[in-house]
Amino acid sequence: MHYELPDAPALASLDNEAYAHRLSVLEKEVTGQPPTPELEAELCRGTGRHADWNVRRICVDALAARFADSPEARQAICAATHDDVDWVAFTAINAVHSLRLPEAAAHLIRISGWPSNFSRPAYARKPVGCGAALTKRALWGIFGSRDPEELRRLEDEHFAGLRAQVASARVEPDLSDAVLVPGGPSIAGARIDEVGPFQMDDADNPLRVVELPSFHIDRTAVTNERYGRFLDAVRSGGAERWAHPDQPDGKDHTPAHWRDPRFDDPSFPVVGVDWYDTYAFARWAGGRLPSEDEWEKAARGTDGRRYPWGDTWDTELARSVESAYPGENPRDLDELEALLVRTSLVWPPEPVVPADAHPRGASPYGALNMAGNVWEITRTNFFTRQDMAPxxxxxxxxxxxxxxxxxxxxxxxxxxxxxxxxxxYYRGKDLLTDRHNEVGFRCVYDAAPPDA
Known part of the structure; x- marks a missing residue:
């Protein structure tokens, strides 16, 4: 007979005395049922998804007592160490300690850090709560030692397979079409705070000095031709190795404008991609998305210039509204918006140019089209200025x-x-799932240290 856990609404309708009695009955029920695969599946489901935390706690205990040899049950118990209700997590931590589940080590280390560190006598630490204390004790139990040197050896041994897997998946970047941006200080931020005819206010982006290590950046925005090679790799399998953990299920990374004749030339910058697409591409390419500061230094150099080529605007050096819309030159925000609302599926007929166009508009390091043609996505959150963490x-x-x-x-x-x-220095922003024909990206790559 298939056993089903009581549903949350039914439990919520009980008064405190009846609720406590029902939980007591539930504990007897799950220990008295035959240990069938169906019961295990129901307990695993309850551990991770039941809305009543006491039911989740009881399910953890039952899985540990009755299905400790099952990989699915052990996985559910490990996942429960991160439950958002403390006593469910504590129950799971105690369970993995009692069972000495080696696969729980990675989960517990996320909570407390490496045992080889916190076991050192001189390790600086603050008083902890129940969860941290239970977690440390569980890690000592799983590894069977409190000696920091022995723990370090055991940690290396335990994670050797995972480290080898990560190393084998690491991609060496192709830097043949990337430029080097030397490390050191540079100027970032706006040089003006006037509103102007386009209603631009850069008061929240003050001038400042940023210090960055050396890095490489793509000479051009990623092209359709290059992005196509990434799609071939994704479609051949293993796409999850490059995907961001938060990426929507079922995503195939095909750009929205992949078949749009105005944007699909192999030499054009790829457009119609969102933040998750660009994150995955950058990992596949052995790099990452640039931070806002990295991008700005690559475009600007160290002298705080207004445009990649200098301080004076030149419409011949960048693809902008002035060159993409023949015969148009909007002088203020009203004229710009009046022009943009006339944009259609066929007009303007040639919105973008090849990614390597405008060589005279190169940045101080030789990067092309860092002004105009397409916006470029970064890994920086617009509001916090920290790395994106969706x-x-x-x-x-x-x-x-x-x-x-x-x-x-x-x-x-x-x-x-x-x-x-x-x-x-201008800061645009976009929702991380939006895909526009105005937005592309390029990647950055770590530079080897000078003595490498």
């Missing part, structure tokens, strides 16, 4: 489109932008 999996855009955590910085301006948006 947590929206399973939600639709309308559920997080007002969340600050969902917006990354765009840099460089695009074919619909006036010159004021093509400055090296």
């Amino acid at each position: 947590f929206f999996k399973g939600r639709t855009g309308v559920e997080f489109m007002n969340r600050p955590e969902a917006f990354h910085v765009l840099k460089g301006g695009t074919w619909t932008s006036p010159p004021v948006c093509l400055t090296t």
